[in-house]
Amino acid sequence: MDGVTFAPVQTLHGWAQFSPFYPVRRYRVPPKGCSITQVNGISSCLKRHGARFPTLHSGERIKSVVDKLKSAKSYIREDLQFLKDYTYDLGFDDLVALGALQSYTAGQLAFTRYSHLLSGDATLPPFVRSTSSSRVIDSAHNWTSGFSFASQHRFNPVLSVIMSKDASYRYSQTSANNTLAHSGCPLAGDGDEKSDAWVNIYATPIAKRFNSLALDMNSNLTAADVVDLISLCPFDSVAKQEPSQFCNIFEPEDFTNFEWGMNLDKYYGTGYGQPVGGRVEGVGYVNELIARLTNTPVRDNTQTNRTLDSDPATFPLDRSIFADFSHDNQMVAIYSALGLLNEKHEVLDETRVNPETEWDTSDVVSFSAEMVVERLSCAWDPPVAGYKPTEYVRIMINDALQPMSFCGADENGLCKLSKFVESQSYARNDGDGDFEKCFLTQT
Template sequence: MLWALQVLLHLLSSFGPSTDGTSNTPTHTSSKIPDYFDTTLGWFAGPTQTGEAPYLAQTNVAPFAGVSYIPNAPLETQVPIAGNAHNQNIFQRLANLSPYFPSPRGFGVEEYPVPPGSHVQWVNMVSRHGSRYPEMNGRERKLGQKLTEAKGKFKAHGALAFLNDWRFMLGAEILVPIGKQELFNSGTLHYYQYGHLYPNNGSKIIARTTTQKRMRESAEYFLAGFFGLGWTQNATLEMVIEEDGFNNTMAGYKACNRSNWDVAYNATVEWASVYLVDAHSRIKGMISGDLEWTLEDTYNSQALCAYETVALGFSHWCGLFTYEEWEGFEYSLDIGFSAGVGFQSPVGRATGIGYVAEVLARMQHHLITTPEFQINTTLTNNTITFPTHQALNLDFSHDSNIIAILTAYGLTQFADSLPLTHIPTNRSFILSHLEPFAGRLDIEIISTPAPVNSNRTDLENIYLEGKETKYVHFVLNQRTVPLGRSLEECGERDDGWCELGMFLRAQERQLQLADWEYACFGDWEPSGYGSVGDGRPNPK
């Protein structure tokens, strides 16, 4: 027994202390596996807290009056919403807080199959984590704490009467059950799409994620969906530290000294004061007693609808708002992310450019040995940790980082100007279509025996005269992003593809446009919302 105690003490001494039971400062490990391949260490996992178990069988109030019964699958998929004349799903109007769904209207082109005789020879996927609890210091948790502390000091009436018995039941940061399913389903779908790209010589592929717990588990659930529970025989999961000051292209903002989130926050508050006026007045009128209900509380209760739905399956908060107000909520987050890391942000391109450079290196089969952008050259200068001839590349990242990646690629079709006075019609930047929970961007290289006719409706002349050609195809949430819409080198094509050489040429220009050093470390003056439109600081 003494030797067992000594072994236990040795293992415990290998890690620094942590407030949540996981280590954040590894000192040493006796494992023969390099730290960045060891998913059991738990360091740099970020804060975590598990919430209470859901009880949807008890709390679900379905069937709703006047609404045909739709079984939950597993979330509540139908709630009566005032003003919802066309019976649309509000859970697909929750911006980046929406449970995963494929982009419903696409991005401006029809979908075309790979022509006979051609084949997808390479893919690079970057996926967001699945649905999660709110962040540890998130506004939703602050509202929950406020209401908990005010318990018994107020009385709620009408549609808000549920608040009299309501309890805050959410955890923090980590995946909720549907988030795990989203990544498992994504892995299964990607196996059906790209399983043939897995090498049949018995070798493992390298997949990459960050050290945050929800990131690691998202990768593991995806790989289980792709390969099965024995996925460790097929893939090695590389853990890249996610922490301030560490180079990590899957969390590019961690290595950037400048940010535009303050401007983004102020813009969303200004828009909230426009679209939430009526809702705020209604909710305040349902409260009596000692509870100061602010406009921020009204806004945060919309976010509680989103988080309670994915965590508990159902939320009473959802029915307090009209369909128009849910449209306003989604637009508020469109504004925030566009200004935070999109084309309306001076650091939008810079935040995502390191990842773009890594994908270009993979496409051209070379390492990255010179420090640039947020690239961790300790990992990218070695084919063990950065394979250069791997046909199946799987990375896991965050919503804001992937929006920045789309910006860094120069996809200007998402550079909408988003006013703070009204919602413009036919905008392209709709966050729920770009980055719902578990959203993903698949970049394919398609090899064809001859050039493919840009007019894909001409079925008798699919191929043109010429030699073997390779094309790049962007698929965002299962729909094609037309590269010619944003990159002039690609030209207009029915299928949205771009010839590989032209794509690489266009991206060399994007690398320069990002101006990473100046954007992240330069002495530029912050400007108000709406003054930036190209994802980089305005020229002096």
């Protein structure tokens, strides 16, 4: 958690996409005989922005729920008494201090782990892109600062491309063709129906519990209110960098159920469960990744920006480290387009929690989450005459090595580069017709 430890891991696991980053596994160095020849990403390809305040609409809802609770004349339980003197004081949208630290620390780690790829050439630092949200831009800048500091300012990466309308940056385009934002599918569906069904199941009893504990309120809490109130626990905690008192008013099972609702929202929003939009919104990024891994031009007919991707100044192939900054929804689409988190071919159930799910939002899209893609060159050890090294790919999400059976990965998570590219037929075929659904009303 980037040096900040203020809550037990089991609690963070119930915080879903609002969990601060934590390594899911210990980073595994390449096996003997293999060396990393390129890292496509942050210390990976893709990184979510750091911890933030609630969004504007979410914050307004949270404050409204807090006001409901504060309107009570008395509370039965002692752990609610703090509400009498509590004032909601969180901001909106922007990074909190912890969020800035997360990206800065990640930049330092990226240098420590991958600086050998830079070959001493300070003219070719990591290439950094972001989408246009201020918290994403700030995260990218914090990462470049951390990388620069760790290198003793020898390598000074800059944010070279912001995929937005922001005219203050040299390279900018409209968000319609943006592989780092969930914006390329006008008719995209969402996960509301599935997640709302689960909220009604688990949160209705919690609402009744609170309504019986806070006496003489102006109005009763609803199931939807409970979701906002639970989310205040992580938001308040990451903002204050200490456990929020709101965390203490819920049971461990409440957080488990809260996270399952968020899992459903992501899976059916931009993941495998969404037939319109969903994983196809990650196709453009996957095709950019293939271009980087194979040192070939981008081939894509979905949401890539052809102008940017065809210009070596805005989409270079001569770098060894690439850093892309995005949002959780888009990361889910990219994971799904790649075929990750699908080893069990699970379909999430909106009526019950699956504790063994691969689709754990705390583990895969936490604040400052990252996906690392490494290209490695592996040879026999000791060398065998006439044997040429083979290129391999491995992927990690929050340092957890992905099994990637879809491309024949071995026990070290290694797929031959050629097999990996072959396995990405969904992206190479522009989503097998799914992209067209984004623009054609279904009849």
